[in-house]
Amino acid sequence: MIGLISFAFFAPAAVAQGSSAPGSLWQNVPMPAPRPVVLPPPPPLALDTAPAKQLFGAARLPADLQARSLGFYAKGCLAGARPLPINGPDWQVMRLSRNRNWGHPVLINLLERLARKVQLETTWPGLLVGDMSQPRGGPMLTGHASHQVGLDADVWLNPMPKRVLTPREREEISAKSMANAKFSGVNPQTWTPEHIKVIRLAAKMPGVERIFVNPVIKKQLCVEAGADRAWLGKVRPYWGHDYHMHIRMACPSGSSTCKAQAAVSGDEECGAQLDYWLKQVRKPDVPPPPSKELPKKKPPPPPMKLSDLPPECRMVLQAPDAAVAATKAAPGVVTAPDPEDQAATPDPMGQDTPVPPTPQ
Numbered sequence: 001m002i003g004l005i006s007f008a009f010f011a012p013a014a015v016a017q018g019s020s021a022p023g024s025l026w027q028n029v030p031m032p033a034p035r036p037v038v039l040p041p042p043p044p045l046a047l048d049t050a051p052a053k054q055l056f057g058a059a060r061l062p063a064d065l066q067a068r069s070l071g072f073y074a075k076g077c078l079a080g081a082r083p084l085p086i087n088g089p090d091w092q093v094m095r096l097s098r099n100r101n102w103g104h105p106v107l108i109n110l111l112e113r114l115a116r117k118v119q120l121e122t123t124w125p126g127l128l129v130g131d132m133s134q135p136r137g138g139p140m141l142t143g144h145a146s147h148q149v150g151l152d153a154d155v156w157l158n159p160m161p162k163r164v165l166t167p168r169e170r171e172e173i174s175a176k177s178m179a180n181a182k183f184s185g186v187n188p189q190t191w192t193p194e195h196i197k198v199i200r201l202a203a204k205m206p207g208v209e210r211i212f213v214n215p216v217i218k219k220q221l222c223v224e225a226g227a228d229r230a231w232l233g234k235v236r237p238y239w240g241h242d243y244h245m246h247i248r249m250a251c252p253s254g255s256s257t258c259k260a261q262a263a264v265s266g267d268e269e270c271g272a273q274l275d276y277w278l279k280q281v282r283k284p285d286v287p288p289p290p291s292k293e294l295p296k297k298k299p300p301p302p303p304m305k306l307s308d309l310p311p312e313c314r315m316v317l318q319a320p321d322a323a324v325a326a327t328k329a330a331p332g333v334v335t336a337p338d339p340e341d342q343a344a345t346p347d348p349m350g351q352d353t354p355v356p357p358t359p360q
């Protein structure tokens, strides 16, 4: 820019006089009027071109707006998010470095009440809470296809310890899987009757629409639930989710553009569809011989842009910061990757997709 301007102002005079013009001549020549500088058009706004996950991933604080979930669980954003405090009487937030302990106030309230119930009605001292949403919701740079509208929360399937974990521990402790090595059932070393109680308490909370768990966990719930079974229909089998349960709330009142998911059928769903899911996750007894041909990978879909999200999400990105503090890890602490983030443990996008077809 500086180069362009200086050329436009001084080059004509220098050309008129020649480069060896003596100083006296130079002083007598009237300065020509500066030519208008033609600048290239400004680059398009990052808001229109950048992947939405970069825009929302960069927001450290929520939008100072009334709380609203905008759009769909896997295609939306969140206005007026609130943080779940990182330490509660019966919960602790994990992976503070991710700054993902944000949600619609109904989700914050739900987690606080659920943690209290768990503390009162099970042997667990409380809950360890994993990812919720980013401060302004939206797509994330890592992990999760959903969690975009402040109504999804991952709750670890390991009890909260009786002491307050250090920031470092919250990054480094790994969750334990509830599945056995072959994914043929739960792991008796980690699965306990308390797990049924915790998942049942969550499923019965008002406002909870679905809970996603690994099919082997759902199977165990079906086996052990006893006579009280109406809640089982809300617990949906899905890939991954052997380390945590994923709680999804229904659209709250006042969020008129929140897109609801079809209601669960009301059936406990312990039958044929679950059997199909169990076959999908079961690891083979003998690993298949390595294929000579490389598997054909589908090219990933183009990243979501802001224009793919509800129009209000632009306002959410541009709104001033709310007067709250961002959640940060202690300096120098490196987050351990979670097994479920690494590959592509897909998140439940919506409509319980992909739903395997009912076996013939």
Ligand SMILES: [Zn+2]
Binding pocket: 144, 147, 152, 153, 154, 246, 347
């Ligand atoms: Zn999740």
